[in-house]
Amino acid sequence: MSTVQGARARARIEVTAAIKDEARRQLAADGAAKLSLRAVARELGMVSSALYRYFPSRDDLLTALIIDAYDAVGEAAERALAEQDAGAPPAVRWVAVCRAVRAWALGHSHEYALIYGSPVPGYSAPEATVGPASRVGLVLLSIARDAHRGKGIAPPRPAAPLRAEAERMAADLAPDLPPAAAVALVTAWAQLFGLISFEAFGQFHRVVEDREPFFVHAAEQLARSVGLVLPA
Amino acid sequence: MSTVQGARARARIEVTAAIKDEARRQLAADGAAKLSLRAVARELGMVSSALYRYFPSRDDLLTALIIDAYDAVGEAAERALAEQDAGAPPAVRWVAVCRAVRAWALGHSHEYALIYGSPVPGYSAPEATVGPASRVGLVLLSIARDAHRGKGIAPPRPAAPLRAEAERMAADLAPDLPPAAAVALVTAWAQLFGLISFEAFGQFHRVVEDREPFFVHAAEQLARSVGLVLPA
DNA sequence: TGTACATCAGTGAACGCGCGTTCACTGATGTAC
């Protein structure tokens, strides 16, 4: 065990990556349900049983792909936020993050479907996925939090029979924000992925044609719905 | 050929329905990818080749299930609208329809996933699905149209580089509504299913607990976003 | 009303296929003395 890893350790990392890459390629070609260890092995010039040195089962490979996908889209969101000018208004940063998530989704539609589409039947996501799964949400949250620390965000309408749940949500997710903001944020988060899923899954076929400006407009509305003020 | 159908015709209708029912049962158990003609036949006490008298291939059976699902959720939406009092304000009718769609989705989550989840790989929806697929959207549209014919709906903010597409959308979908209303409507439509999908697909796990009031609140916001005015 | 023929639902065997996973093994890489 040395800090400079031996050939064996290095090979293991490379082969593991190659397996995941090939699996992603097959995901894009045939979807998650048809992802097959044998086909991956075949394409890699290995014998199928060899994959069991790297992933104890097909489900574990799926889990790895799911975690990678959540991390990839989370990273895209984080990068988009980091690239904004320091003085950029929160609403502008919000829209930039939304666009980055959409771009990743459209560019990796099968990985997107893996994490935001129908749950894979018989597969239940292990604990290890919950961290990566929350990255996009945390980015959106951080924008709202910044805005709130700045001039305070204009919180949207409060809710009537929702008060208790709103307080619970705020306590859980963002104790520094008013409950109404937490509700608005979670709502916008789900709606953002609704817009992206409809586009990625083909529901906008013959409905929305010029999709980029449509999405940007919708993202701006979402920003407004969480109380961020758009510059004129 | 008589108006009172013979035993053969009646049997055909019944067996076709039995096949679809069993297929739906298996859909709920294992998901669309694992839906198998042989398993359906086995459960029905038939030999697998007999199913080919009713559906020329597995994909045709899937198509029938997809159309049925679109029709079922569309019918749920239409029924919810029809059950409203004649004088009910548009926003109230809107929320009622949203709730009906949600209730259907949560009660038939695998059929919901079939139509609003990841597209089935290698399967492309035939033309016959587009009519049924638009029923929910048309219900929402009709509410907006009524509101517009009444006092006129408060159209939301117009859009900057979206103007041309907004006009095209309005011309295509609702020539009697202002372009901004068409954009708002399609946006709300996608966002509605975003909320429902997140709930149905488990993304609200440990995020939203008391989901009914949360959803109702969000649906009210959607009504507002298309210009419907909520009663105080 | 009765008979001859056409239609059609369902059978059973077969085709060719791919899958996940296990297991005893070989041989190369790494480790400890």
Place this chain on the structure above:
DNA sequence: TGTACATCAGTGAACGCGCGTTCACTGATGTAC
């Protein structure tokens, strides 16, 4: 530095399984005269 042993990646055969679809067939239901 050199040797003996342990670790581990990859092999190849085998297990048991289920799938979609085709095809020649039987026998019951419907139709036309």
